[in-house]
Amino acid sequence: MKAKIFPFFLLILFLLQPAVAFGNTGSSNPFGFLFPNYAGIGGSFVREDFQKEISFDxxxxxxxxxxxxxYQVLILELDFDYFPQFEGKGTVLEGSQISNQKEERDILNFMAVLKFPLALSHPLIRPSLLFGMGAFYSITDFQKNVGSASVSKNDGETGLSLKFGGSLEITFSDHIVIGGEGAFIQLIGGNSKTEDKIKFFLITFWVAYRF
Structure with a gap:
């Protein structure tokens, strides 16, 4: 599965690189408002709430x-998230037979996030409310054993993703900012509509370089 999803990861990095390069031009760029003020990288802990018949880790x-x-009143973030290996397994009753099922799911999620800073007297601390909308790509490896019969399949699905939450940023210097956020993500749609039941909560900590 990692071999199949890796090219999409490289594509996202390729698409983001020109914007970062332009952002480094700083105030000399006459179209500075079109290019980013900062770029960041972080890690997330993701708690699943898939609401499916088998349990996931x-x-x-x-x-x-x-x-x-x-103008410090609105922030637009372009976010890319990679959530690898949601692993699920369990037994499901299908008619009069017991089905042993195993599923592994990788998710790529790209979205535009609007952040609304809250008024705070401290100039170096910025809390915000956030709302995001974007698209996801999901790859699922599925295996089912019923008696002596075994069925395996691999599916790729796309759909809409929504995000709600809050964030807190702390400025350490002119160029270094660290932040954290807590958010809820809902996946909507998908080719087989299985994503109608997929949602999760995440906590992300990140560090950013301000141009």
Whole structure:
């Protein structure tokens, strides 16, 4: 599964690289408002709430972000998340037979996130409310054993993703910012509609470089 999802990861990095390069031009860029104010990388703890018949383990995640600030009252972040290996297994009753099922799911999620800073007197601390919308790509390896029969399949699915939550950023210097956020993500749609029941909670800590 990792071999199949890795090219998509490289594609995201390739698409983000030009924006970072332009962002480094700073104030000399006449179209500075079109390019990011900061770029960050972080890690996530992801608690699943898949609401499926078999139970899944929680997982970790990788987060990449580009931030665009508009007069300190609105922030647009382009977020890329990679959540590897949600692993689930269990037994399901199918008619009069017991089905042993195992599922492994990797999720790529790309979204635009609006952050609304809250008023705070301290200039170096910035809490925000956030709302995001984007698209996901999911790869699932599924295996089912019923008696002596075994069925395996691999599916790729796409759909809409929504995100709600809050964040806190602390400025350490002119160029270094650290932050954390807690959020809820809901996946909607998918080719087989299985993602209608997939949602999860995540806590992310990240560090960013301000251009």
């Amino acid at each position: 929680d997982t970790g995640g990788l987060n990449l972000k580009l931030g665009f600030e508009f």
